[in-house]
Amino acid sequence: MNPTNRLNLISQFFSLTDAHMLSVYEKLGGYEMAKKAIREMKPDAVEAEVRKSKLRGLGGAGFASGVKWSFVPRDSGKPIYLTVNADEGEPGTFKDRYVMERAPHLLLEGILICAYAMGIHKVYIYVRGEYLGPIQRLREAIDEAVAKNYLGEKILGTNFNLEVVVHQGAGAYICGEETALLESLEGKKGFPRLKPPFPAVVGLYGCPTLIHNVETLSYLPFILQEGGDWFAGLGTETSGGMRLYSVSGHVERPGVYERSMGITLRQLIEDAGGVWRGRKLKAVVPGGLSAAVLTADEIDVTMDFDSLRKIGSMGGSGGVMVMDEKTCMVRALYTTMRFFGHESCGQCSPCREGTGWVARILKRILDGEGRVEDIDRLIDIGQFMGGTTICALADGAQMPLLSYLKKFRSEFDYYVKHGCSLVESEPAGVSN
Amino acid sequence: MPTVTINGQTIEVEKGTTIIQVAEKLGTFIPRYCYHPGLSIAGNCRMCLVEVEKFPKLQIACHVQCSDGMVVHTESERVKKTREHVLEFLLVNHPLDCPVCDQAGECGLQDYYMEHGRYDSRLDEQKVKKSKKAEPIGQTVMLDTERCILCSRCVRFSDEITKTSEFGIFNRGDHSEIGLYPGKELNNPYSGNVVDICPVGALTDRDFRFKCRVWYLKKTNSICTGCSRGCNITMETNTDRPHHGHGERVMRLKPRYQPAINKWWMCDHGRYNYKWIDHGRMTEPVKGSSEHRQTATWQELMRDVSNQIRQSCTDSPESVAVLLSPQQSNESLYLAKKLFVEELKLQHIYLFSPNADGDQDDLLIRSDKHPNRQGAAILGFQEDGENIENLIRRIREHKIKCLYVFGQDLVSRLPHAPITEILKQIPSIIFHGSNSNLTSEMAHFVLPSATYAESFGSFTNFEGKVQFFSQALPALGEARSDLEILIKLANQLGITWPAWDAGDVARDMQAEYQAFKNVIEAANDKEVFSS
Numbered sequence: 030m031n032p033t034n035r036l037n038l039i040s041q042f043f044s045l046t047d048a049h050m051l052s053v054y055e056k057l058g059g060y061e062m063a064k065k066a067i068r069e070m071k072p073d074a075v076e077a078e079v080r081k082s083k084l085r086g087l088g089g090a091g092f093a094s095g096v097k098w099s100f101v102p103r104d105s106g107k108p109i110y111l112t113v114n115a116d117e118g119e120p121g122t123f124k125d126r127y128v129m130e131r132a133p134h135l136l137l138e139g140i141l142i143c144a145y146a147m148g149i150h151k152v153y154i155y156v157r158g159e160y161l162g163p164i165q166r167l168r169e170a171i172d173e174a175v176a177k178n179y180l181g182e183k184i185l186g187t188n189f190n191l192e193v194v195v196h197q198g199a200g201a202y203i204c205g206e207e208t209a210l211l212e213s214l215e216g217k218k219g220f221p222r223l224k225p226p227f228p229a230v231v232g233l234y235g236c237p238t239l240i241h242n243v244e245t246l247s248y249l250p251f252i253l254q255e256g257g258d259w260f261a262g263l264g265t266e267t268s269g270g271m272r273l274y275s276v277s278g279h280v281e282r283p284g285v286y287e288r289s290m291g292i293t294l295r296q297l298i299e300d301a302g303g304v305w306r307g308r309k310l311k312a313v314v315p316g317g318l319s320a321a322v323l324t325a326d327e328i329d330v331t332m333d334f335d336s337l338r339k340i341g342s343m344g345g346s347g348g349v350m351v352m353d354e355k356t357c358m359v360r361a362l363y364t365t366m367r368f369f370g371h372e373s374c375g376q377c378s379p380c381r382e383g384t385g386w387v388a389r390i391l392k393r394i395l396d397g398e399g400r401v402e403d404i405d406r407l408i409d410i411g412q413f414m415g416g417t418t419i420c421a422l423a424d425g426a427q428m429p430l431l432s433y434l435k436k437f438r439s440e441f442d443y444y445v446k447h448g449c450s451l452v453e454s455e456p457a458g459v460s461n
Numbered sequence: 462m463p464t465v466t467i468n469g470q471t472i473e474v475e476k477g478t479t480i481i482q483v484a485e486k487l488g489t490f491i492p493r494y495c496y497h498p499g500l501s502i503a504g505n506c507r508m509c510l511v512e513v514e515k516f517p518k519l520q521i522a523c524h525v526q527c528s529d530g531m532v533v534h535t536e537s538e539r540v541k542k543t544r545e546h547v548l549e550f551l552l553v554n555h556p557l558d559c560p561v562c563d564q565a566g567e568c569g570l571q572d573y574y575m576e577h578g579r580y581d582s583r584l585d586e587q588k589v590k591k592s593k594k595a596e597p598i599g600q601t602v603m604l605d606t607e608r609c610i611l612c613s614r615c616v617r618f619s620d621e622i623t624k625t626s627e628f629g630i631f632n633r634g635d636h637s638e639i640g641l642y643p644g645k646e647l648n649n650p651y652s653g654n655v656v657d658i659c660p661v662g663a664l665t666d667r668d669f670r671f672k673c674r675v676w677y678l679k680k681t682n683s684i685c686t687g688c689s690r691g692c693n694i695t696m697e698t699n700t701d702r703p704h705h706g707h708g709e710r711v712m713r714l715k716p717r718y719q720p721a722i723n724k725w726w727m728c729d730h731g732r733y734n735y736k737w738i739d740h741g742r743m744t745e746p747v748k749g750s751s752e753h754r755q756t757a758t759w760q761e762l763m764r765d766v767s768n769q770i771r772q773s774c775t776d777s778p779e780s781v782a783v784l785l786s787p788q789q790s791n792e793s794l795y796l797a798k799k800l801f802v803e804e805l806k807l808q809h810i811y812l813f814s815p816n817a818d819g820d821q822d823d824l825l826i827r828s829d830k831h832p833n834r835q836g837a838a839i840l841g842f843q844e845d846g847e848n849i850e851n852l853i854r855r856i857r858e859h860k861i862k863c864l865y866v867f868g869q870d871l872v873s874r875l876p877h878a879p880i881t882e883i884l885k886q887i888p889s890i891i892f893h894g895s896n897s898n899l900t901s902e903m904a905h906f907v908l909p910s911a912t913y914a915e916s917f918g919s920f921t922n923f924e925g926k927v928q929f930f931s932q933a934l935p936a937l938g939e940a941r942s943d944l945e946i947l948i949k950l951a952n953q954l955g956i957t958w959p960a961w962d963a964g965d966v967a968r969d970m971q972a973e974y975q976a977f978k979n980v981i982e983a984a985n986d987k988e989v990f991s992s
Contacts, residue, residue, distance in 0.1 A: 378547055378611070
């Protein structure tokens with residue numbers, strides 16, 4: 030385990046001036062690992078390092094990257110695509126934006142390494158529609174990289190070709206779900222696909238497709254530089270390395286913090302300056318809005334995927350949202366559920382109808398019209414809304430719904446009984 | 462081959478078979494909305510969730526393929542509870558306007574609520590308001606998005622079957638709505654099918670709307686007569702409450718599943734080709750030329766007609782002509798052949814189509830708009846323009862004394878001018894048909910016959926497939942079936958035929974002509990909401 034839990038790998042570029050420019054990136058040793066991979070390493074050797082690194086998918090699912098690569102058939106006779114998920118729609122998450130804005134070449138180098146190892150020649154970066162700045166930076170970076178033959182044809186004098194295309198999304202949360210993303214890329218409505226088949230086998234345009242989050246790929250140059258074992262050692266037994274935590278909400282210094290997978294939530298909140306205004310901590314969402322909420326008593330958990338799963342939440346996208354003692358949990362849950370209702374793609378009936386229904390019940394409670402039976406009704410609806418749908422959006426709505434109701438039930442009971450909030454909060458940092 | 466166990470029953474299945482298919486084989490019906498065996502799998506309604514051992518989550522039976530050793534439970538408490546909740550979700554924003562909904566009585570929501578729901582309403586919230594109440598989206602179909610459960614069957618039908626892609630799902634979440642793409646109208650030749658496959662009252666048939674409550678309908682297996690495909694249909698009739706359809710008896714035609722011919726579908730031309738069964742009918746025997754027409758009894762008419770034929774035959778068998786029609790059933794053609802060819806030994810017996818050729822496509826529609834040209838061919842009758850030219854010439858030369866017509870309208874079908882003047886040269890036109898037309902008005906004898914809806918019989922489709930249709934209705938007024946008329950006529954002419962009923966005729970016909978044994982049996986269709 031990394032004793033300090035701190036190490037600036039990706040984040041070293043965040044504070045440097047003009048690190049987004051190729052000349053600066055090169056001065057810092059940029060593209061050396063891509064060169065090493067392409068010129069000196071066999072694709073298998075690259076893959077072996079990735080497997081050793083215990084790198085997990087950092088978009089939210091936490092799937093082991095090495096295993097994911099092994100699912101992609103190399104001999105299907107079809108091209109293999111790499112699709113970079115830069116949709117970053119999970120509320121409370123903003124780390125990929127930093128990477129694309131401040132270290133776009135790092136992402137491109139990671140892409141290059143991955144593409145080389147997997148025999149990929151075409152890459153699509155699907156970027157969240159609102160990310161105009163990052164899109165601009167990425168496009169400039171790609172132009173620079175093509176000009177210096179890091180991308181394009183016969184890269185660095187080898188026979189390896191790679192084209193990278195930036196695709197701007199249109200703002201739907203669901204398009205961050207990997208199969209909805211593929212549909213969207215293909216020009217269709219962003220509806221998640223039925224699985225199986227999985228995208229590794231039948232993905233973009235029916236071809237084997239590897240889908241990786243921005244951050245996941247951006248760690249590849251470091252893994253090649255220092256070795257997979259080194260990276261694995263930075264994290265926990267099952268989750269290798271560092272990750273970028275987006276810390277927001279009621280902390281003194283919100284921002285992106287690169288920390289070990291093994292850091293405790295408590296330490297992370299302290300690193301972000303602790304709870305603001307000297308207030309007490311009430312609750313934390315540890316892994317993006319879809320994660321189950323944790324109480325102040327649960328923050329000694331380490332932030333790796335498996336530890337968070339063990340206590341009924343998830344590492345997710347690493348979006349840590351801190352709520353102080355004045356937060357009204359009823360309002361916070363309403364805001365959460367309204368989001369999921371708004372973003373449900375509308376395919377599966379439990380999610381389409383359930384998320385909106387739950388939001389409307391919560392709204393009624395907030396309006397002082399709640400009834401005692403509403404709480405159990407919400408729990409009942411929640412139990413059948415998740416686990417019954419094509420994609421994980423409803424599961425992501427179910428987790429906060431059930432955890433808020435379970436862990437902060439007294440606040441809901443109070444609101445229903447008195448028609449007003451127990452905490453009389455000022456706006457909770459999450460708007461109505 | 463994988464072996465699966467469903468509710469304790471074990472069965473070996475083909476690789477790739479889904480749970481819902483296997484269950485059906487075992488007689489276990491798993492409720493579904495979006496699943497339709499003729500369309501791709503959407504998996505969105507979640508009604509068919511079942512428990513599969515070793516899977517932590519419930520699985521949709523329409524999508525999950527059976528693997529060896531799989532153990533499935535479709536009626537466990539967990540499954541039942543989930544079904545109830547899924548149904549509740551589907552009804553959260555449904556208007557529950559059953560009393561004014563045309564789908565009531567054949568609605569998937571009503572049916573499943575009674576079978577799988579039965580919960581008390583827990584909805585205190587306002588429902589999501591959809592943009593428009595019922596609006597026409599084409600010539601045949603009305604859309605009410607409020608009732609829609611977004612199963613996407615209509616979308617997939619228009620994408621996959623007609624490949625016309627009129628439908629799409631617009632907006633997101635519980636604001637999602639089925640609609641047509643801008644500038645599109647639903648006017649493809651198969652548009653009516655979306656009404657059949659719509660499990661709820663979102664898509665209703667403009668022709669059928671509010672004519673009759675479906676529980677008054679009697680359903681009879683029949684065969685479409687709109688072209689030579691021979692699509693299997695259900696004829697839905699209402700005779701108990703004549704005030705419900707302004708006295709019309711046939712309320713609608715629906716496609717009936719037939720894997721060998723039309724699968725689940727039928728075209729709009731065939732679907733709406735039924736008004737003539739109740740309109741423009743001739744219900745009384747009539748005799749006399751146009752100026753001196755009078756109704757007669759069958760007895761009188763038969764006597765006169767047979768005298769006419771006998772006399773003409775005595776003069777010269779060459780002076781009698783018969784025009785058979787590819788609209789006639791195999792049985793009707795068979796008896797006509799027996800009478801006119803074998804007994805009376807007439808020379809001029811021709812097949813003549815009452816309808817012009819029309820469109821044809823790769824799905825169902827055939828350009829030949831008659832149900833039984835192939836049956837006529839088996840009996841040796843082919844249509845030939847030269848024969849008709851000869852006939853016209855002979856009429857002009859006053860060589861035809863008696864013309865027996867099977868329902869065709871020669872006046873509108875023959876291009877020869879002045880056709881009415883030509884026909885007037887025939888001393889005796891015998892019109893044997895169900896509906897009046899310009900030719901029947903010129904006829905000296907009208908033998909009102911039953912339509913196919915009022916008879917039993919068979920057609921042979923263009924591929925040589927023989928299919929039987931059942932009698933859905935009693936013959937209107939004094940009309941009689943073709944067989945009855947032909948047997949009566951034969952008897953009157955002194956020919957002794959056994960007391961055949963329709964079944965006897967069919968049997969004899971099959972004994973005589975091997976080709977009529979190529980019978981396609983009606984399929985047993987368990988698929989709900991498709992027909």
